[in-house]
Amino acid sequence: MSSENSRSTRILGVALAGAVFVASAVSLSGWLVPFYRFIDWDGDGIVIKFNTALAIMSASAALLVSLVSSRLALPVRVLAIVAGTIGLATLSEHIFAVDLRIDNLFIYDQWHQFATVSPGRMGPPASSMLTLIGTSLILLTFGRQARRLASVLGMIVLGIVSLSLTGYIYGANQLYSIPQFTGIALQTSLMLAALGIGIIAAVPEASIARALRRKDSGGSMFRRLLLPILLIAVVLGWMRVVGQDAGLYDTAFGTAARTVAEMILMIGLLWWAAASTSRAEREVRLLSRMPEENPSPVLRLTPDADILYANSVAAGLVEYLGSKPDGELARDIRSAVATAFSTGTRQEMEIEFEGRTYFAVLTPVTDLGHVNLYASDISERITAESRAASQANEQAVLYRLTDQVHRAESSDQVYQAALDAIIDGLGCDRGSILLFDDAGVMSFVASRGLSQEYCEAVTGHSPWHPGDRNASPITIADIRAAEITEELRATIIAEGLGALGFVPLNSSEGEVIGKFMVYYNSPHEFSEAELDLALTVSRQIAFGIERRSVEEELRDNEERLRLVTQTGKVGIWDWHIPADRITWTDSLYAMHGIAVENFDGTMRAFADLVHPDDRDRVQAAIYAALNGERPYDIEFRVLKPDGSIVWLYTNAIIAGENGSRRMIGATVDVTEGKEAQLSSDRLAAIVHSSQDAVLSKDLNGIIQSWNKGAELIFGYTAEEAIGQSITMLMPEERKLEEVEILRRIRNGERIEHYETIRVTKDGTPLDISLTISPLRNADGEIIGASKIARDMTHRRRAEAAIRTRETLQRIVEAQEAERNRIARDLHDHLGQQLTGLRLKLESIKALAAENPAVVDGINQASHQAQQMDTDMSLLAWELRPVSLDSHGLTEALGSFVREWSQSHGITAEFHSVPQNGRLAPHVETNLYRIAQEALNNVLKHSAAKEVSVTLNQNSREAVL
Numbered sequence: 001m002s003s004e005n006s007r008s009t010r011i012l013g014v015a016l017a018g019a020v021f022v023a024s025a026v027s028l029s030g031w032l033v034p035f036y037r038f039i040d041w042d043g044d045g046i047v048i049k050f051n052t053a054l055a056i057m058s059a060s061a062a063l064l065v066s067l068v069s070s071r072l073a074l075p076v077r078v079l080a081i082v083a084g085t086i087g088l089a090t091l092s093e094h095i096f097a098v099d100l101r102i103d104n105l106f107i108y109d110q111w112h113q114f115a116t117v118s119p120g121r122m123g124p125p126a127s128s129m130l131t132l133i134g135t136s137l138i139l140l141t142f143g144r145q146a147r148r149l150a151s152v153l154g155m156i157v158l159g160i161v162s163l164s165l166t167g168y169i170y171g172a173n174q175l176y177s178i179p180q181f182t183g184i185a186l187q188t189s190l191m192l193a194a195l196g197i198g199i200i201a202a203v204p205e206a207s208i209a210r211a212l213r214r215k216d217s218g219g220s221m222f223r224r225l226l227l228p229i230l231l232i233a234v235v236l237g238w239m240r241v242v243g244q245d246a247g248l249y250d251t252a253f254g255t256a257a258r259t260v261a262e263m264i265l266m267i268g269l270l271w272w273a274a275a276s277t278s279r280a281e282r283e284v285r286l287l288s289r290m291p292e293e294n295p296s297p298v299l300r301l302t303p304d305a306d307i308l309y310a311n312s313v314a315a316g317l318v319e320y321l322g323s324k325p326d327g328e329l330a331r332d333i334r335s336a337v338a339t340a341f342s343t344g345t346r347q348e349m350e351i352e353f354e355g356r357t358y359f360a361v362l363t364p365v366t367d368l369g370h371v372n373l374y375a376s377d378i379s380e381r382i383t384a385e386s387r388a389a390s391q392a393n394e395q396a397v398l399y400r401l402t403d404q405v406h407r408a409e410s411s412d413q414v415y416q417a418a419l420d421a422i423i424d425g426l427g428c429d430r431g432s433i434l435l436f437d438d439a440g441v442m443s444f445v446a447s448r449g450l451s452q453e454y455c456e457a458v459t460g461h462s463p464w465h466p467g468d469r470n471a472s473p474i475t476i477a478d479i480r481a482a483e484i485t486e487e488l489r490a491t492i493i494a495e496g497l498g499a500l501g502f503v504p505l506n507s508s509e510g511e512v513i514g515k516f517m518v519y520y521n522s523p524h525e526f527s528e529a530e531l532d533l534a535l536t537v538s539r540q541i542a543f544g545i546e547r548r549s550v551e552e553e554l555r556d557n558e559e560r561l562r563l564v565t566q567t568g569k570v571g572i573w574d575w576h577i578p579a580d581r582i583t584w585t586d587s588l589y590a591m592h593g594i595a596v597e598n599f600d601g602t603m604r605a606f607a608d609l610v611h612p613d614d615r616d617r618v619q620a621a622i623y624a625a626l627n628g629e630r631p632y633d634i635e636f637r638v639l640k641p642d643g644s645i646v647w648l649y650t651n652a653i654i655a656g657e658n659g660s661r662r663m664i665g666a667t668v669d670v671t672e673g674k675e676a677q678l679s680s681d682r683l684a685a686i687v688h689s690s691q692d693a694v695l696s697k698d699l700n701g702i703i704q705s706w707n708k709g710a711e712l713i714f715g716y717t718a719e720e721a722i723g724q725s726i727t728m729l730m731p732e733e734r735k736l737e738e739v740e741i742l743r744r745i746r747n748g749e750r751i752e753h754y755e756t757i758r759v760t761k762d763g764t765p766l767d768i769s770l771t772i773s774p775l776r777n778a779d780g781e782i783i784g785a786s787k788i789a790r791d792m793t794h795r796r797r798a799e800a801a802i803r804t805r806e807t808l809q810r811i812v813e814a815q816e817a818e819r820n821r822i823a824r825d826l827h828d829h830l831g832q833q834l835t836g837l838r839l840k841l842e843s844i845k846a847l848a849a850e851n852p853a854v855v856d857g858i859n860q861a862s863h864q865a866q867q868m869d870t871d872m873s874l875l876a877w878e879l880r881p882v883s884l885d886s887h888g889l890t891e892a893l894g895s896f897v898r899e900w901s902q903s904h905g906i907t908a909e910f911h912s913v914p915q916n917g918r919l920a921p922h923v924e925t926n927l928y929r930i931a932q933e934a935l936n937n938v939l940k941h942s943a944a945k946e947v948s949v950t951l952n953q954n955s956r957e958a959v960l
Contacts, residue, residue, distance in 0.1 A: 010067055013201035016194045017064040023191055024057035031107055042168070042186040045114040046177060050107045051086050052122040055130050056191050059083035062137045063198050073141040084134020090127035093118075094180075116179050123183030125164055125176075129157045129192045136199050148206040154199030157192060164189040170238065205366075297358065297375040303341040305334040308370055317375070320353045329353060333360075337371045340364045351375060357382055394533050397425035401537065405544035414544040415446035418516065421537050423448065426530055428518040430497075433541070435505070435514035440466045440807065442514065449519070454495045461488065463502055466803060468512045471504035473531050478523040499524035503534045505542040508755075508767055508792065511800065516541060543755070550769060550792070551753050573652075575603070575663040577626070582606060591648060591669050593640030611637035611645060625654060625663070632665065635674075647674040693789035696775060699746060701726045701738055704784060713791050715761030726787075729758045731765065745774050745785045758789065767792045809922065838865045889924040890914070890951060893931055897949050900935050908935070908947040915953050927951075927960050 030038025031050045039047040062079035065072050089102050094117075103120035116123060122130075132153045139150035164184045167175025176184050297314035299307055310318045321330050329351060340347040340362045347362040358375040365372060397420075404417035415433050422431040430449030437443045442462035444455045464471050476482045477499050479492050492500070499520040504512050516538065571588030575581070582601045589596055592609050599605055603622075610618050614636040625632035633651040640646065652665025693710035697703050703726055706718040714721075714729055721728075727735050734757060744751060751772040758768045768789050775784040841862045848854040884892035894910045901908035918924065931949060938944050952959045 009201045009204040013067045013198040014064065016198040016201070017060045017067060020060035020191045020194045020198070021057060021064060023187065024053045024060060027053040027187060028057065040185065044173075044177075044186075046183065046185045047114075048185040048188045049103070049116075049120055049122045049126075051090070051102065051105065051120065052126050052130075052185075052188055054106065055083040055086040055134075056188070056195070058086075059130065059133050059137060059195055060191075060198075063140075063195060063202065066137065066140050067198075067202055076141050077138055080134045080137035082134075083130055083137070087127045087130025087132075087134060090122050091124065091131055093121065094124045094127065114177075116183055122188075123179065124181060125160055125184045126188050126192065129160050129196075132157050132160075133192070133195050133199065140199070140202055144205070147203045151200055151203040151206040154196045154203075157196035157199070161189050161193045161196060165193060296377060297373075299373040299375075301333075301337050301362075301371045301373060303338060303369070303371065305330075305337045314375070316354060317351070317358075333373075336360075336362050337373075340371050341366065350378075355379075390529070394425055397421050397533075398536060398540065401425075401540050405540060405547070408544060408548065411545065411548050412446070414541070414548055418537070418541040418544070419446060419448045421540070422516055422518060425533055425537060426518050428524075429521045430519040432517045432519075433505075433514065434462070434517070435545070436466050436512075438806075440810075445514075451495060454491065457491045458488070462515065464504060464512045464515065466512070466807065467800075468504075469506075470510045471506060471512050473501060473503045473526075473534055475499075475501040475526040475531075477525050480523075496521055498522040499526075501526055501534065503538050505538055505545070507542055507546060509797075509800070513542060513545065547753055547755065550790075571667045573650075573665055573667060575652075575665075577661045577663060588667060591646065591667065592638055593642060593644070593646075609638050611639045613637070622663075625652065628654075632663065635670065646671045693791075694786070695721070695789070696784055696786045697726050698784040699742060699782070701742060710789070713760070713766065713789065714758070720761075731757060731759050734758075741772060741785075745772065746782060748774055748782060750774065755792070838862055841865065884924065884928055888918045889927055892924075893928060893949065893951060896928070896932065897935070897947075900939075901947075904939055906939070906947060907945060908949065910949045910951075912951040913953075919953065919958060923958070927958065931960060 026038050027048050028050070030036070031053070036047075037043075039053075058079045062076045062083065065079070066076045086102070089100050092098070093100055093103075099118065103118055107120070136150035136153035136157075139146040139153070164176045164182065167173065167182070168186055168189065174182065176182050176186075176189070295313060297317050298309075298311045299314050299317070300309035301307060307318060307321075321327075321333070324330060332349060333351070336347045336349050339345075341364050344364055344366055346364070349360050349362070351358040351360050356377055356379045359378045360373055360375040363372045363374070401417055401421035404420075405414055408414045408417060418433055419431050422428065430447075432447035432450055432455075433445050434442045435445050441460050442464075443459055447455060463474050476484075479489060479498055479500070482489065497519050499522070501518045503516050503518065505514040505516060507513050518534070571591055572585045573588060574583045576583075580602050582603065582605075584599070584601075586596075589599065592599075594609070607615055607619065618634060618636050621630075621632055621634045624630050631651065631653075635647060635649045638646050638648055647670045648667050649670045650665050650667040652663045654661065654663055656662050690707060690709045691712065693713045694705075694707045695703055695710050696705045703721050703724055706716070706721040710721065711717055716728075727738055730738065737756060741751065741754075751770065754770040754772065756768055756770060757765050759765050769792050770790075771788045773786050774782045775786055777783050841858050845855055845858040845862075848858065890912045894912065897908045897910040900906075919927070935947065935949075938947055950960070
């Protein structure tokens with residue numbers, strides 16, 4: 001069943017029911033007003049009776065309600081009973097020749113009695129049709145079979161009313177005016193015909209409505225022939241009647257002419273129907289080939305999902321369903337087929353089998369009793385959509401990470417942004433970030449979803465060590481099958497983890513500075529795409545960490561170099577020269593640091609406030625201005641009573657003559673400006689001597705200034721660089737950066753710590769960190785930009801050197817600690833055992849005094865034990881002399897030289913100048929080891945007879 005066709009027939013029924021309701025209401029009003037034309041449309045004296053109009057109105061209302069909503073069965077039945085009861089009662093009066101007193105129940109009519117057997121009584125045709133209509137309307141509220149019967153009754157109504165309408169068309173009054181048999185008004189016939197059609201339209205799945213809606217060739221032929229046949233029959237009959245009435249031909253001629261015309265028209269209709277049928281069959285043949293030629297599976301199914309037809313492409317699906325008739329897919333298809341057939345609506349579903357995904361559309365064909373299933377393979381589309389969604393998510397994650405790292409104001413904000421990216425981008429359950437601490441231990445700096453106990457247990461576990469370079473990710477897809485220690489495996493499993501991955505954080509120079517970890521609660525196979533994304537995230541995190549470190553250092557420098565200037569306070573003064581009277585505004589007293597009562601307003605009092613070193617210069621400037629030699633415009637210092645010094649700038653004009661001569665001026669506190677100038681001078685010196693490149697450019701990117709640091713970093717002299725485009729420092733692939741930088745500068749933005757690549761004069765690429773600020777003129781307009789470029793390569797190398805030196809220091813300290821332990825073990829354990837052995841040998845010697853051979857052997861053993869004790873003591877001394885820790889380098893080194901001389905028979909002297917205080921422990925240890933190694937080399941290689949060791953030290957250095 002087509003929902004669109006059902007909707008069309010429903011609209012037709014609603015329109016007809018609504019029109020009948022209005023027409024019946026008009027007819028009722030004709031009785032109530034009264035207005036004769038409303039009850040006799042044709043003017044032939046046959047009127048619609050009041051109870052007829054009432055019954056028709058009730059029937060039209062019932063039809064209208066049933067078409068609008070199938071849930072309102074009760075109102076439909078009540079209205080239908082009203083209409084049917086009126087019709088049945090009147091029909092009974094005609095059949096049984098009785099008067100049930102319903103004809104004039106509402107209005108008594110004794111005048112309009114043409115074509116009626118009793119005043120107010122409707123004729124047999126109307127009463128019989130209303131009885132049928134009332135019955136059919138009640139049947140509409142029940143099931144399918146009842147509705148089909150209602151449609152049949154509607155067609156019977158059309159058959160009955162067609163007699164009356166035909167009579168009105170041809171003027172055959174016997175068909176509508178005989179009281180006992182055919183009496184019926186024109187408007188009654190029209191309204192009852194409309195109700196009959198409306199009832200048929202209300203049951204689109206049955207009778208004529210179904211035939212009209214069929215999609216096959218039969219339905220097409222019925223739709224094409226129905227109207228022409230009706231029109232031909234009516235027109236030919238009308239022509240015959242008109243011709244006979246006009247005397248154009250007799251009955252025989254008219255019949256013959258009509259027969260010929262009917263033959264010609266019927267043959268034409270037959271030819272037209274045959275051609276239409278042929279075209280329809282050709283289309284059917286073409287359509288029948290489409291399923292087999294379709295590259296996607298096509299099936300025709302019964303309402304119970306039995307397969308009626310399947311094209312060759314659907315063979316795999318048919319075989320799959322046959323092998324698993326009770327499987328989930330078969331159940332889903334049966335459910336969808338049943339829903340499509342019962343509701344008459346198209347159903348959609350996804351089918352998965354043999355590793356492919358299909359989008360299936362189930363279209364019901366209810367008149368043929370089956371459902372068509374059309375499936376399209378959407379596996380590639382789903383894969384592409386999944387890949388696109390994954391890529392979009394990755395890009396969004398990386399964008400957020402980059403943005404948050406750029407905006408981060410603390411290391412913790414960098415870590416939290418990184419954890420968001422790790423978990424959102426890689427889809428892991430938990431994450432963490434670890435960095436090497438000062439001791440070279442890989443320690444947690446941020447984590448999410450991990451217990452404190454787990455973090456403490458695995459701190460220090462890492463596949464990489466400080467100094468490792470260009471590390472790659474390491475993954476463990478299944479903890480239970482991993483080649484790790486059982487203790488570590490138990491710790492990880494106890495945390496509820498099934499898989500994990502190590503992703504190195506490599507610095508811009510490729511050195512491992514830490515790692516981030518991804519954790520999954522169950523085993524997980526890591527894809528290449530995941531690892532690529534992990535490395536991208538790793539680079540962003542490492543960049544953010546390094547940037548924060550550099551920013552914090554640069555911020556300290558910039559804070560020291562930042563200049564803050566403010567406009568000084570302004571004071572107005574007036575010196576009445578003849579009276580020697582100076583008047584100040586209040587602000588000048590604050591500038592000079594005095595109270596009003598402490599200044600008498602004379603030139604001498606003012607001169608006393610001027611700094612002694614500037615007093616003569618100020619007096620000379622005043623006299624020069626008074627003599628007209630030059631304007632009074634000067635900077636000088638004022639010594640405040642509290643001893644502080646301020647710088648003042650003043651200028652003045654001479655006004656008046658003779659007795660009214662005055663000097664009027666303004667004074668500004670320029671102390672801050674002076675200090676700013678000094679700071680500016682210092683800054684210029686710093687810029688000039690800075691190891692960083694400091695330069696300026698205009699809004700076209702043309703270099704305006706160039707310091708020594710820029711010469712050292714990029715290799716261009718100031719003469720070579722100034723006037724050239726800044727793009728000469730950029731590699732080809734980076735030159736578009738300048739467009740964006742200049743755009744941001746024009747917008748007044750400051751660009752901080754922008755890491756990029758620049759090239760030197762000889763083409764060597766450099767890793768550069770840029771800080772760029774807009775330059776403004778006195779009016780606040782942006783005229784260019786200042787740029788600080790720092791070569792990060794040397795800094796990273798210096799940081800690596802510091803870490804290497806710290807590592808070597810830790811190694812030396814560890815070696816000394818181990819030597820100290822071995823020396824203690826030799827002295828405390830082996831020395832005591834040798835002493836005990838010697839004592840034991842002496843006791844045995846006393847017991848064997850009578851046996852010279854035994855005594856001689858014991859003496860030899862005692863001598864060897866004595867020698868071993870001596871050698872062991874010397875070895876312990878060389879490993880770590882106790883006096884070095886307790887008494888310092890001078891005493892320890894002197895003792896070692898003496899012991900060495902006695903042990904090896906070489907004359908050795910030690911000379912040292914006594915000093916207050918000791919050197920640092922690691923310095924003393926290194927000097928002691930140097931002397932120790934030097935004496936051992938003398939013993940092994942020089943054959944020297946005398947050795948001199950000298951140690952001199954002062955507050956700045958030690959010389960060995």
